[in-house]
Amino acid sequence: MSGAPSIRYRRAARAIIALAVAVACLGGVAFAATGLNQAKPAAEKPAADQPRNPGEGPPRPSLIEVPAAVGVDPDTQFRFHVAPQPDRSEGQASGAPARPGTRWRRFECRIDGDEWSSCSSPHVLVGLDTGLHSFAVRALNRRDQFGKAAYYRWTQLEPMEFTIDPLFGELPELMPGDSAQQLPVRISNPNPAAIEVTSLTVSVVPDRPDCAADPNFAVTPASLTPEAPLTIPAGGSAALPTATAGAPTLALRELPVDQNSCQGASLHLVFSGEARG
Incomplete structure (x- = not known):
């Protein structure tokens, strides 16, 4: 023109x-747990957290999504589940198909050693302070018996x-x-x-x-x-x-x-x- x-x-x-x-600005993200070998297990597991009768409680949950071992995001997410377990009752013939696995009633989570509270997957944490953090999750059956907890630790840095x-x-x-x-x-x-x-x-x-x-x-x-x-x-x-x-x-x-x-x-x-x- x-x-x-x-x-x-x-x-x-x-x-x-x-x-x-x-x-x-830094927004939220979750990291797939492909590097769980970087997870830092909790330094100690109080006796009160252990199942009274280990054979009766649910299995330990599996963490399938966790934050990075060192991260800068103040908002993070965990995903977890308990894999279905075969249930063989007494008298069931050897080699017979396993019955459907037990459905665990619910989960409990806690952050940084606080009290256990009901939770579900995915579990989102918002506005974390900088420093070292720990997360734990356990499953409970219909009789409210809890099993062994899964633990994860990571370091939260100040985002730049x-x-x-x-x-x-x-x-x-x-x-x-x-x-x-x-x-x-x-x-x-x-x-x-x-x-x-x-x-x-x-x-x-x-x-x-x-x-x-x-x-x-x-x-x-x-x-x-x-x-x-x-x-x-x-x-x-x-x-x-x-x-x-x-x-x-x-x-x-x-x-x-x-x-x-x-x-x-x-x-x-x-x-x-x-x-x-």
């Missing part, structure tokens, strides 16, 4: 972008904000109606545990009051979701776009009104995002 208004990016805007990075830095300097001139331009960025994780970035957005702040961000500019977030996050290792960084995820984009809309007020404007770009870990 001949004579159309355009946007020129100054190199000074890059420094502004770096200073204007929004605070990143991840940083977002642009990987571009002066962008090509924006023309009304042109294709959106990707805004490559690098995300750094200062935490001692991996995080998953689940969203990354950008907002536009023109330096001219008569050049409003809306409706003149169109921005789209990075193509990250809780189902398809960007994983960043402990103390590491990762860049967008990747082969499977796009970076945020920016475009100048073509409007049926005069847009000359935006010609030659400088844009401040503010990135923000959410992560879990």
Whole structure:
């Protein structure tokens, strides 16, 4: 479009972008218990926690989802179950099919040595303080006899904000109606545990009051979701776009009104995002 208004990016805007990075927030996550060998068993199991008649109580529950042994997420989740047990009554012929396993009446959980309380799977803990934590779960049968408890210990660290830095300097001139331009960025994780970035957005702040961000500019977030996050290792960084995820984009809309007020404007770009870990 001949004579159309355009946007020129100054190199000074890059420094502004770096200073204007929004605070990143850490959301909730649960880790599959593929590394249960990292679990730290409770240092001691009080006698009161042991079944009075071990042969009569339910089996020990199995932990099938636990937090990382060292994590930064103040909200975490446990999943557990008792595998069905074959029940052979007296007089049942050898080799006959086993009867359905016993159905345990309920579970009890406790955190950090507090009192036992009824719970179910999944069991979510919210707003944990930093430090060492312990979790225990036991099953009870219909006579309220409890079996051996399963224990897990982990360390909760204070989460640190991840940083977002642009990987571009002066962008090509924006023309009304042109294709959106990707805004490559690098995300750094200062935490001692991996995080998953689940969203990354950008907002536009023109330096001219008569050049409003809306409706003149169109921005789209990075193509990250809780189902398809960007994983960043402990103390590491990762860049967008990747082969499977796009970076945020920016475009100048073509409007049926005069847009000359935006010609030659400088844009401040503010990135923000959410992560879990």
